Amino acid sequence: MAESTITLRLFGALHALRRERGLPTVLKVDVPESGITGIELAESLELPVEQIEGLFCNHTVRPLRWMLRPGDHVAFVPLGTPGPHRFFLGLYGAGRGSDVNSTNGTS
Amino acid sequence: MRDIVRLDMATGQVTREPLPEKWARYGGRALTSAIVFSEVPADTDPLGPGNKLVFAPGLLAGTPAPNGGRLSVGAKSPLTGGIKESNSGGQAANALAKLGIAALIVEGKPADPGARWALVLEADGSIRLERADEWAGLENYALADAVKATRPADDRYATITNGPAGEMLMKSAGIAVSDPHGYPNRFAGRGGLGAVMGSKGLKAIIVSDKGLKMVESADKQAMMAAVRTFANALTTHAVSGTALPTYGTNVLANIINEAGGYPTRNFSEGRFEGVEGISGETMREITVQRGGNVKHGCHTGCVIQCSRYYMDKDGHYKTKGPEYESVWSLGADCGIGDMDAVAELDRKCGEVGIDTIEAGVMLGVYMDSGEIAFGDARAALDALDQIGRGTELGRILGDGAEATGIAFGVKNIPVVKHQGLPAYDPRPIQGIGVTYATSTMGADHTAGYTITSNVLAVGGTVDPFGTEGQAALSQGLQIATAMLDTLGFCIFVAFPVLDIPEAFGAIPEMVAAHTGQASDVDALMDLGKETLTYERLFNERAGFTPADDRLPKFFYEEPLSPHGAVFSVSDADLDSVHAFVPETAQRLGIA
Known part of the structure; x- marks a missing residue:
């Protein structure tokens, strides 16, 4: 049977939100076989999208409009990553919707 | 007026002299590096009498500039064999600045290597060197207690102390600086400067600023206006105002x-x-x-x-x-x-x-x-x-x-x-690898920490696995970091500075208001370039070559999970990071 879930982790302020809701460290979330964008996923979980700067998909930073597919390992990163890593990792660009992290079939 | 205070450990003499005009724009890291470059032979024994240990508050320390109270400590490093500036928080920088001290230079070596000494700088401006043999071997927290026992109950003072590792001249020894509650928990940690302090028999420096006012700025009104703008940016930005x-x-x-x-x-x-x-x-x-x-x-x-x-x-x-x-x-x-x-x-x-x-x-x-x-x-x-x-x-x-x-x-x-190497593997984060490889300090994450892209026009966000643009980005980061270290700012001010244009504008405004000299972004970046130029030239004289600007081989050869990445920035790109040095050296007259 094909996998239908992604794993999701929440960092920083989102981690506190997860604890408030009594959710486990690693969430398993059902997603459509055709995929779901990061924004859609955040909205479906009622996460504060405006506080999310970017996401990791399989350990690589992607913009929020990145299409997530079953089997992906995902983490949401809120605004507030200190250090040059916000740039070195691409979070700064992801948060601003720049095209440095090319999309995968979404606009 | 800012002064240099010299302590000669060979004679115990303390002297005070005006800061030379050529260094009037300098504080913090620019000053420690300029002094070490000018006064310490590059081939000297780091633990010998020829080395000098320099403590310099940032240019804006002691003023109301938010997050502007960092301390630079410089010397030839016994760990790297090159120049070192190690940067610390804590109370000492503000206290030194309020005493009108731009730099405290500890030089020479005591005749008795078993003796321990404490330098005491009182708020009335008097300075004395005291025997402190009873403090030999004390760990930092016990030493903080011992110092406290010598001070009046209502005193306000900062400590700069050396633990047993420094006394034993170990190359990983750092120098502790007290925090606002007196705990010796802030550190000029990197590069073995505790061993340099130990080689000079100096166990503690005590700086009292009881009753001293903040350092006055040339234009108080303009200073306070810029301070308000800057503080507002720091406290409202997502990184500096919330996450940190x-x-x-x-x-x-x-x-x-x-x-x-x-x-x-x-x-x-x-x-x-x-x-x-x-x-x-x-x-x-x-x-x-x-x-x-x-x-x-x-x-x-x-x-x-x-x-x-x-x-x-x-x-x-x-x-x-x-x-x-x-x-x-x-x-x-x-x-x-x-x-x-x-x-x-x-x-x-x-x-x-x-x-x-x-x-x-x-x-x-x-x-x-x-x-x-x-x-x-x-x-x-x-x-x-x-x-x-x-x-x-x-x-x-x-x-x-x-x-x-x-x-x-x-x-x-x-x-x-x-x-x-610090806490970021350079294989999946190539940019930090460029900084590790080329920093004048040895592998140092703080060497390239700060402002980038839209401020410095050096490339913006890069692909973490790619090589394109990494050298230029690291160069910009290293220059900007050296500038912030010179002014005495905590590097975390970089985040609002990047996102809030008024915040970056407030930095040259504070510098201009404080010094009375015009300042702009280019002038500030020149400070960073000059600092790195002193450091780079010192290291060259100490025998460093481009071969020293490389990562260990295994980072190039052994893929790291989960990405299977290796470090792949070319040697030519690494060698381009300090391309500005010859021109800056020419301008400074130190080529």
Whole structure:
């Protein structure tokens, strides 16, 4: 049977939100076989999208409009990553919707 | 008027002289590096009489400039063999600045190597050197108590102290600086400057600023206007206003781990399975549960307030909330995923007086040798204890990661210019690798920490795995960081500066208002370039070549999981980072 879930982790302020809701460290979330964008996923979980700067998909930073597919390992990163890593990792660009992290079939 | 104070340890004489006009624009790192470049022969023995230990508050220290109270400590490094500026928070920079001191230079060497000395700078301007033999061998917290016993109850003072590792001239020894509550928990940690202090027999510097006013600015009104703009930006930005005060720097642990760049078990893996136990989020929860202070400044005037106190299980102060790099080095790099164990190791480093990054990297290398096991926190603590006691093993370990790796035959020793790499693996984060390789300081994460792209027009966001643009980005970051270190700013001011144009504009406005001299972005960047030029030329004279601007071979050859990445920035790109140096040297007349 094909996998239908992604794993999701929440960092920083989102981690506190997860604890408030009594959710486990690693969430398993059902997603459509055709995929779901990061924004859609955040909205479906009622996460504060405006506080999310970017996401990791399989350990690589992607913009929020990145299409997530079953089997992906995902983490949401809120605004507030200190250090040059916000740039070195691409979070700064992801948060601003720049095209440095090319999309995968979404606009 | 700012002065240079000189302490000659050979004679015990203290002299005071005006800061030369050529250095009037300098403070902090620019001043320590200019002095070391000008007065210390590059080939001198770092632990001999020819080396000088320089303490310089940033240019804006002692003023109301928010987060502007950092201290630079400079010398020739016994660890790297090159120039060193190690930067610390704590109360000393503001106190020195209020006394009108631009730089305190400790030079020469006492005739009696067994003697211990304390330099006392009183708020009335008097300065005296006292014998302090009874403090020999004291660890930093006991030393802080001993100092306190000598001071009037209503005094306000800062301490700069040296633990036993520095007294024993170990190359990983750092210098402790007291925080606003008097704990000796802020450190000029990197590069073995504690050993330089130890070589001069100096156990403590005590700086009283009781009753002293802030340093006056040339244009007070303009200064306060710029200060308000800057403070507002710092306190409202997502990073400096929310994330750092809430979680501290260790909020990075989960993020860098997720990126596959969290060096684990001596840089053999990029992700640590135990990260949850030592993450910033977990650290906050533990601290709050135990009644620890989770938000305060490391120095007066800090408005970001990312410092915290970590408490033991009984709710007693254990150590400062360990920074991201310390948690990583003493945690993931050693395979240790328990926050209390990491805090215990952090406290031990603070007591003995060793750099937490070098200590953790050393422990990772030592564990890699098989002498003790990865994950064995008890054995790690014993190793640090041996450093403090100066056993035969401790003296090897106390000289850092490279010395330990050589002594125990470890193949992969993660050092650049003999200094241990900090908490970001350069294989999946190529940009930090450029900074590690080319920094004048040896592997140093803070060397390229700050403002980029839209401010400096140096490339913006880059592909973390790609090589294009990495050298230019690192160059811009290193120049801007040197500038902030010169002004005395905490590097965390960089975040609002990047996103809020008024915040960046406020920096030259503060400099101009304080000094009475016009300033702009270009002038500030010149400060950074000049600082790096002194440092680069010193290192060249000390024998460094482009071959020293490379990462260890295994980063180029051994792919890191989970990405399978290797470091691949070309030598030509690495060699381009300091392309501005000849022209700057020409302009300074030091070519």
